[in-house]
Amino acid sequence: MRRRRSEQAVNLFAFQDIITGVAGVMLFILLLLVVQLSLRLATQAAEMQAELTVDPSVARASTTPPAELVEDPAQDLIALQNELKNLRRDNQALLDATERDLDAEIQAAQSELAEIVRRAEATKSQAEQLQQQVAAGEMSDERKQILELRERLREQLDSLKQEQVLHRSGKLVAFKTTATPSRPMWVVDLRDTYAELFDVLDPGDVTAVSYDRNQLPMMVVRQIRDVLSEKTKTQSIILVLRPSVAGAGAVFLSEFRDAGFHLALELLDEDSQITAQGSVPVRADAQGDAP
Structure with missing residues (x-):
């Protein structure tokens, strides 16, 4: 509380x-x-x-x-x-x-x-x-x-x-991170039926990645990794999931780490919107292994 x-x-x-x-x-x-x-x-x-x-x-x-x-x-x-x-x-x-x-x-x-x-x-x-x-x-x-x-x-x-x-x-959320334009950090939002990828400093520029819900997490991670490699060189990400799928979050965390990413996990409901990180952040640094 x-x-x-x-x-x-x-x-x-x-x-x-x-x-x-x-x-x-x-x-x-x-x-x-x-x-x-x-x-x-x-x-x-x-x-x-x-x-x-x-x-x-x-x-x-x-x-x-x-x-x-x-x-x-x-x-x-x-x-x-x-x-x-x-x-x-x-x-x-x-x-x-x-x-x-x-x-x-x-x-x-x-x-x-x-x-x-x-x-x-x-x-x-x-x-x-x-x-x-x-x-x-x-x-x-x-x-x-x-x-x-x-x-x-x-x-x-x-x-x-x-x-x-x-x-x-x-319902308006901003992550407090150490990200800078020269040291970016990206958000991978898997709360919907498709993935949304965007820089934590620029939530307005979103790249959508469609995938099959029946796909193995390993295949989904590979697909997202390929898209991220075209957008950024960073390996630091914030993985966003719905609280109702927190159990699957452990599987995705493991797969993203195996793919070489440094990441943190955030659980947000579907109504919450992520906005740009400001000088007075809304949320504390996400817990995880992202720098």
Whole structure:
């Protein structure tokens, strides 16, 4: 029980880094886009002012487009900021339930997020002023970019919320290992009807290996060894099995060792997802003979 509570605690710290990093990137991208929009609108306003000065008849002939054709990017910004604030508040509630040995890092991350939000609000105010000055200008391209960015941010927020659900239920797992790009370690996941092979530092790049359940473990190991030899030179692996087949795990351990691998065994249920190893790992080093 103590190990499980410890695993869940460090789960929260890993998720804090994920939330902080993604939120920072999203707001920074949003800041750059709004600044770019502000510069374009200012340029258009200057050009329109010059045209009106040269030909007053153009000013009399100009008309204001219907209000419904000009969307308010400020409202989009406010909605996104509210979602981010809610996500930060939920994440803070999780952190308050864990140990306090990383209070300094957490406070620094929160201060950084607060500064980013402050800059976004300042940029939003500038955008509102420019919108009032060039209400009759052409904004179709800029509006399309803002809508596309808003959709991408919403998709990222949905993804973060899904990861948060997995995180709270303890179904999001990262292995703490000594692996590095120059000293890799691969995961061999045999929980499904096929094997999944991937670098522990990059769980998103998965190689699937199909095999017959009736095959002897020795034949399965040879098949996996051949695929691994094409992907990596490492002999260090983490073997992942379902707890219900723990007995067969001993057979696979023996066969992988006979094939020359240094390995560790992890038992995870089928609902658990393996994510990238972060600076605050979720799981302790796997027990086994992997370095």
